[in-house]
Amino acid sequence: MALVVALAPLEAIRGMTSNDGLRRLIGHGLAWSSVSSLVLRLGSFAVGIVLARLLAPEEFGVFAVALTVQAVVMTLADLGMSTDLIRSDDPGRKAPTVASLGLASGALLAITMALSSQGIAELLGSPAAGPVISVMAFSLLLAGAGVVPYASLQRQFAQKKLFGIAAADFGISTLLTVLLVLAGWGVMGLAVARLVSQSATLVLQFALSGERVRFGFDKSVAPAVLSYGLPVAGANMLSWALLNVDNVVISRLAGPVALGFYFLAFNVSNWPMSALGQVVRSISIPTFARLAAGRSDRSLAAVLGPVWAVCLLAGLLLAVLSRPVIELVYGARWLPSAAVLAWLGIFGSLRTLFDLAASYLLARGASTPTLLVQLVWIVGLVPAVLLGVATGDIAGAAAAHLIVAAFLVCPAYAVALHRCGADIRAVLARLWPPILAASAAGAAAAAVVAVAPGPLAGLLAGGVIGSIIYALLLARWFVRQIHGLRQWMPAHEAARELDAVTTRTTIPGGTS
Numbered sequence: 001m002a003l004v005v006a007l008a009p010l011e012a013i014r015g016m017t018s019n020d021g022l023r024r025l026i027g028h029g030l031a032w033s034s035v036s037s038l039v040l041r042l043g044s045f046a047v048g049i050v051l052a053r054l055l056a057p058e059e060f061g062v063f064a065v066a067l068t069v070q071a072v073v074m075t076l077a078d079l080g081m082s083t084d085l086i087r088s089d090d091p092g093r094k095a096p097t098v099a100s101l102g103l104a105s106g107a108l109l110a111i112t113m114a115l116s117s118q119g120i121a122e123l124l125g126s127p128a129a130g131p132v133i134s135v136m137a138f139s140l141l142l143a144g145a146g147v148v149p150y151a152s153l154q155r156q157f158a159q160k161k162l163f164g165i166a167a168a169d170f171g172i173s174t175l176l177t178v179l180l181v182l183a184g185w186g187v188m189g190l191a192v193a194r195l196v197s198q199s200a201t202l203v204l205q206f207a208l209s210g211e212r213v214r215f216g217f218d219k220s221v222a223p224a225v226l227s228y229g230l231p232v233a234g235a236n237m238l239s240w241a242l243l244n245v246d247n248v249v250i251s252r253l254a255g256p257v258a259l260g261f262y263f264l265a266f267n268v269s270n271w272p273m274s275a276l277g278q279v280v281r282s283i284s285i286p287t288f289a290r291l292a293a294g295r296s297d298r299s300l301a302a303v304l305g306p307v308w309a310v311c312l313l314a315g316l317l318l319a320v321l322s323r324p325v326i327e328l329v330y331g332a333r334w335l336p337s338a339a340v341l342a343w344l345g346i347f348g349s350l351r352t353l354f355d356l357a358a359s360y361l362l363a364r365g366a367s368t369p370t371l372l373v374q375l376v377w378i379v380g381l382v383p384a385v386l387l388g389v390a391t392g393d394i395a396g397a398a399a400a401h402l403i404v405a406a407f408l409v410c411p412a413y414a415v416a417l418h419r420c421g422a423d424i425r426a427v428l429a430r431l432w433p434p435i436l437a438a439s440a441a442g443a444a445a446a447a448v449v450a451v452a453p454g455p456l457a458g459l460l461a462g463g464v465i466g467s468i469i470y471a472l473l474l475a476r477w478f479v480r481q482i483h484g485l486r487q488w489m490p491a492h493e494a495a496r497e498l499d500a501v502t503t504r505t506t507i508p509g510g511t512s
Contacts, residue, residue: 062126062128062129062132062187062256066121066129066132066133066136066187066191069113069117069120069124069129069133069136078102078105078106078143078144078147078229078233079101079102079105079226079229079230079233080228080229080230080231080232080233080234080235080236080367081098081101081102081147081151081225081226081229082098082102082147082150082151082154083228083229083232083362084098084225084228084229084232085098085147085148085151085152085155091151091152091155093218093221094218094221094225095148095214096214096215096216096217096218097216097217097218097221097222097225098147098148098151098225099147099148099213099214099215099216100215100216100217101222101225101226102144102145102146102147102148103141103144103145103215104144105144106140106141106142106143106144106145107140107141107144109137109140109144110137110138110139110140110141111137113133113134113136113137113140114133114134114137114138117130117131117133117134117137118130118131118133118134120133121133124248124251124252125251125252125255125256126251126256126259128187128256129187131188132187132188132190132191135188135191135192135195136191136194136195138195139194139195139198142195142198142199142201142202143198145202146201146202146205146206148211148214149202149205149206149208149209149211150205150209152209152210152211153165153205153208153209156209158208158209161208161209164204164208165201165204165205165208168200168201168204169197169198169200169201170197172193172196172197172200173193173194173196173197174193176189176192176193176196176197177189177190177193177194180192180193228365228367229367231367231368231370231371232362232367232370232371234371234374235358235367235370235371235373235374238371238374238375238377238378239358239374241378242374242377242378242381245378245381245382245385246262246266246385246389246397246398246400246401247259247262247263249385249386249389249397250262250389250394250397253389253390254389254393254394258336258393258394259394261334261336261337261340261394262337262340262394262397262398264326264330264334264337265322265326265337265338265340265341265344265394265398266340266344268318268325268326268337268341268344269315269318269341269344269345269347269348270348271314271318271348288300288359288360288363288364297421297422297423298423298426299360300356300357300360300417300422300423300427301422301423301426301427301429301430302481302484302485303356303485304353304356304427304430304431305430305478305481305484305485306478306481306482306485307352307353307356308349308352308353308430308431308434309433309434309474309477309478309481311348311349311352311353312346312349312434312435312438313434313438313441313467313470314348314349315345315346315347315348315349315350316345316346316349316438316441316442316445316466316470317345317445317462317463317466317467318341318344318345318348319341319342319343319344319345319346319442320342320345320442320445320446320449320462320466321445321449321458321459321462321463322338322339322341322342322345323335323338323449323455323458324449324452324455324456324458324459324462325338325341325459326338326341327455328455328456328459336394339394339395339398340394340395340397340398341398342395342398343395343398343399343401343402344398344401344402346402347398347401347402347405350402350405350406350409350410351405354405354409354413357413357416357417358370358373360417360420360422361416361417361420364420364421366416366420369416369419369420370416372412372416373409373412373413373416376408376409376412377404377405377408377409377412380404380408380409381400381401381404384400384403384404385397385400385401387400388400414427430481433474433477434474436473437469437470437473437474438470440469440470440473441466441467441469441470441473442466444465444466444469445462445463445465445466445469446462448461448462448465448466449461449462
């Protein structure tokens with residue numbers, strides 16, 4: 001989950017009526033974010049197919065270990081300061097201090113990770129991952145250096161520029177990865193390609209944001225930045241640890257081959273989370289932040305209804321059609337991943353909801369409650385995954401994820417959201433209709449797959465039948481949710497926030 005905020009550029013606000021202007025900004029951001037998500041996810045999907053056919057499951061497992069270490073540590077690189085910069089009323093004053101702290105934290109983490117890489121790899125049961133972890137450690141330095149330009153682009157609501165940067169990152173990484181793998185670099189090719197593409201991304205962030213390298217340290221700024229950012233960084237780190245603790249357990253208990261199968265299934269289950277989550281994140285926190293806080297706030301429920309309906313269908317189809325999807329897309333040798341995907345498909349849908357809930361909490365300034373939810377989650381997940389692997393191998397680990405998410409994390413978020421002012425009854429009212437429709441649609445799709453003559457027929461027939469039944473049962477409800485979402489932002493709130501935005505100081509080098 002990326003805990004980020006985006007605020008609108010002043011040029012896009014001037015000359016507009018308050019309510020229409022804000023809605024146009026949100027619509028513009030949604031449009032570019034949707035394009036970015038669709039294009040990049042389809043591209044990543046295609047590259048994943050190619051790599052799955054070029055690399056063995058064991059090599060996938062080695063890279064999964066290295067990526068796990070890098071992903072968990074990466075969440076600490078900016079100490080949560082980018083989130084604070086983007087939502088701040090005075091980013092210009094904070095930017096030099098944030099730049100210094102980000103670079104220092106990134107450098108320290110990079111050195112620590114590089115020096116401990118082999119020991120970490122052996123501890124995780126994959127000694128071959130040591131050199132890969134060492135190379136990927138330098139991405140932490142790049143991440144720390146890019147805090148200010150990235151925050152500037154997000155604050156400007158520059159989704160078009162961010163799409164261009166992401167497209168360049170994807171193109172460079174993909175081309176270099178394929179060339180290095182074909183040249184015999186193996187897993188190391190993925191690591192080197194990731195590092196090169198991230199370097200190019202950093203240069204583009206500075207160029208397109210208009211930022212310049214500027215360091216400084218203000219003693220009156222640093223404490224406030226860290227008091228907000230550290231809980232966010234802790235929540236981010238725990239969030240990534242939650243999504244990777246199963247990799248650690250499987251690597252230790254089942255070995256790199258089993259981890260390769262599991263890693264592939266987890267990536268597939270990430271499709272709805274990545275595609276839908278990116279679109280939602282582009283507008284969720286800035287929109288929530290612009291509404292006045294109060295008891296029985298229904299803004300979360302208004303957004304949640306349509307998002308939940310779409311992501312639940314995506315997760316349901318991945319779960320029910322897991323076997324034909326894996327066999328057709330990746331090949332028969334990856335079929336052990338199907339049992340894992342059957343559990344993780346629905347879990348991917350829940351993760352999108354959790355991301356939305358975390359965005360709401362952060363928009364309300366509730367960084368500490370967000371951290372506490374992550375702590376509850378990991379305390380419950382670690383023993384559940386250990387038990388799951390011991391009793392059900394990699395499928396047991398996937399089942400543990402879904403069970404903990406449904407019965408522990410959902411109530412924890414409900415408590416945090418209620419204390420922050422969200423109308424929980426309104427939220428629950430949006431959850432049940434899609435669940436009931438999904439139950440009928442999933443049963444029908446599963447029955448079709450069971451009698452289909454082959455994987456292609458099962459995938460097509462099951463997907464079509466399941467989608468049609470889901471749409472028929474939920475169509476009227478979904479239309480009502482979309483209509484309610486359009487009416488959900490009062491004009492006087494938009495006017496108040498737009499007037500406030502025009503008086504704010506922007507990040508140096510950004511829009512003024």
